[in-house]
Amino acid sequence: MSIHSSLRTPTGVTASLRNVLKRFERVRHLMTQGAWPEGRSVYGLPKIKQVKLKVRKAAAKEKEEAPAEAPATGAAPSSSSS
Amino acid sequence: MQQIDASAIDAVGIPRLLLMEHAGLAVVRAVHHLVPDPSAPLVICCGTGWNGGDGLAAARHLHERGHPLRVAVTGPLDRLREEPAAYARILRGLGVAPVECLTAEALGPLDEWLAECRLVIDALLGIGARGAVREPAASMIERINRSGKPVVAVDIPSGLDADTGRIQGVAVRATMTVTFGLAKRGCLLAEGPAHTGTLVVDPITIPRRLLETAAA
Numbered sequence: 001m002s003i004h005s006s007l008r009t010p011t012g013v014t015a016s017l018r019n020v021l022k023r024f025e026r027v028r029h030l031m032t033q034g035a036w037p038e039g040r041s042v043y044g045l046p047k048i049k050q051v052k053l054k055v056r057k058a059a060a061k062e063k064e065e066a067p068a069e070a071p072a073t074g075a076a077p078s079s080s081s082s
Numbered sequence: 083m084q085q086i087d088a089s090a091i092d093a094v095g096i097p098r099l100l101l102m103e104h105a106g107l108a109v110v111r112a113v114h115h116l117v118p119d120p121s122a123p124l125v126i127c128c129g130t131g132w133n134g135g136d137g138l139a140a141a142r143h144l145h146e147r148g149h150p151l152r153v154a155v156t157g158p159l160d161r162l163r164e165e166p167a168a169y170a171r172i173l174r175g176l177g178v179a180p181v182e183c184l185t186a187e188a189l190g191p192l193d194e195w196l197a198e199c200r201l202v203i204d205a206l207l208g209i210g211a212r213g214a215v216r217e218p219a220a221s222m223i224e225r226i227n228r229s230g231k232p233v234v235a236v237d238i239p240s241g242l243d244a245d246t247g248r249i250q251g252v253a254v255r256a257t258m259t260v261t262f263g264l265a266k267r268g269c270l271l272a273e274g275p276a277h278t279g280t281l282v283v284d285p286i287t288i289p290r291r292l293l294e295t296a297a298a
Contacts (some may be wrong), residue, residue, distance in 0.1 A: 023265065024275040042270050043297040 019050050083209055083244070086263055086296050090288045099165045101286055102132070105236070105262050106139025106169075108284035112234045112260045113144060113201060120148040122200035125192075125231075127222055128166075128180065129206040129240070130157035135166030136236045136262075137205025138180065142169060145178050152195040153180040156206060156219050186221040196229035204254045205236040209244035209266060214251040223252045232257040238266050239277045247274030255279075262286045263293055 021029070026045045030036040090096045113124065126141050128134035134155060141153050155162075159170050159182055170180055183189050196202065204226060206219045215223065223241055226233060233256045238244050241253030247268040256279040259269060263285060269278040285293065 024270040027270050028275075041297070042265065042267050 017050055017052060021048060083263055083266060083296070086288060086292050089292050094289055094292070096287065096289075098132075099168065101262075101288070102135050102139045102165050102169070104284075104286035105136040105260075106141075106143055108260050108262065108282070108286060109136065109140035109203060109205075109234060109236055110143045110147070111284075112258050112282055113140070113149075113203065114147075116232055116234065116258060117201045119200070121150070123150040123152070123198055124201050124203065125195045125199040126151060126153045126203040127206050127226065128153065128155045129208070129219065130155065130162055130166070131208060131210060132163070132166070133205050133208030133210075133236055133240075135163070135169060136208075137203055138166055138169035138173060140203060140205070140236070141178065141180075142172055142176065145173070145176055151178050152199070153178060154183045154189075154192060154195075154222070155180045156183055156222065158182060158184065183218050183222065186217045189218060189221055189225065192222065192225055193229075196225060196231060199229075199231060202226050202229065202231050202233045203236065204233050204240050204256060206240035206254070208237050209268075211240070211244075211250070215241045215253075220252050223254050227252075227255050233279075235259040235278070237261050238268055242268050242274060242277050244268040247272035249273050249277070253277050258282060260284055263288045264297055 023042060023045070026048055027036065027042060029048050030045065087101070090101065091098050124144060126137050128137040138153070141151055145151055153173065159180060162170055173180055183192065206222060207215065219240065233254055235254055235256035238261060239254040239256045239259060241250050243250055244266045245268055247270065255277050258280045259278045260282045261269060265281060265283050268274045269281055
């Protein structure tokens with residue numbers, strides 16, 4: 001059985017960016033945040049929002065800027081020789 | 083959870099045997115999910131308490147489905163409480179006599195059974211167990227873990243504290259845990275998630291209002 005390409009997700013990404021967490025994952029998250037009082041019920045847990053950080057675009061911009069600078073520095077010696 | 087059981091039995095009037103029957107059926111569904119082949123041999127390790135009774139109830143239905151069974155009990159059969167004893171009698175009547183394993187030394191055949199089976203059911207210790215796991219259950223748990231076979235734990239993996247999720251000396255590493263009524267705290271805290279495997283919550287006909295009150 002095939003799956004439509006739009007429904008496919010890269011492996012690994014889904015696991016880290018899931019918004020629906022398992023109950024023990026939510027408990028663990030609250031514990032790491034220090035928001036887990038001893039003896040708290042494991043029911044009625046607050047919702048946990050997963051924030052997506054878009055780092056890729058910033059990295060691409062830096063790459064675009066870098067090659068533009070390189071020819072400018074390299075061109076200076078040739079112009080002085082002529 | 084024990085209070086919910088008590089309310090369902092005493093206040094609502096649901097016989098414990100009926101709850102045990104549904105617990106057994108819930109375990110059978112989990113086994114069927116993991117091992118659909120009804121000719122697959124199974125090993126069922128039972129304690130002498132209510133948890134063991136749930137395991138014996140599951141054994142009855144699994145026998146009816148055609149699974150070759152080995153049933154081990156960690157105590158004398160004549161000292162089982164009313165409901166587990168009823169299931170032990172039924173099993174004897176069906177020709178699947180539970181085997182008493184009273185000491186760690188008496189567990190000799192268990193290794194062979196575990197080597198031959200396709201799946202193990204852990205019904206040794208339930209939510210009422212307190213303190214370090216004693217023999218012969220401790221040795222049995224070690225052998226179950228060593229076997230590498232898929233394990234379905236009844237209510238909570240044996241050896242795991244139901245309130246804190248801490249291991250009481252040794253604990254079963256389950257592939258799937260079928261818990262009754264509500265998820266136990268111990269399955270979600272500390273070492274609990276690593277030992278629980280996939281958690282299945284089955285209401286076993288406990289009235290919803292009791293469960294909702296307890297979960298609130």
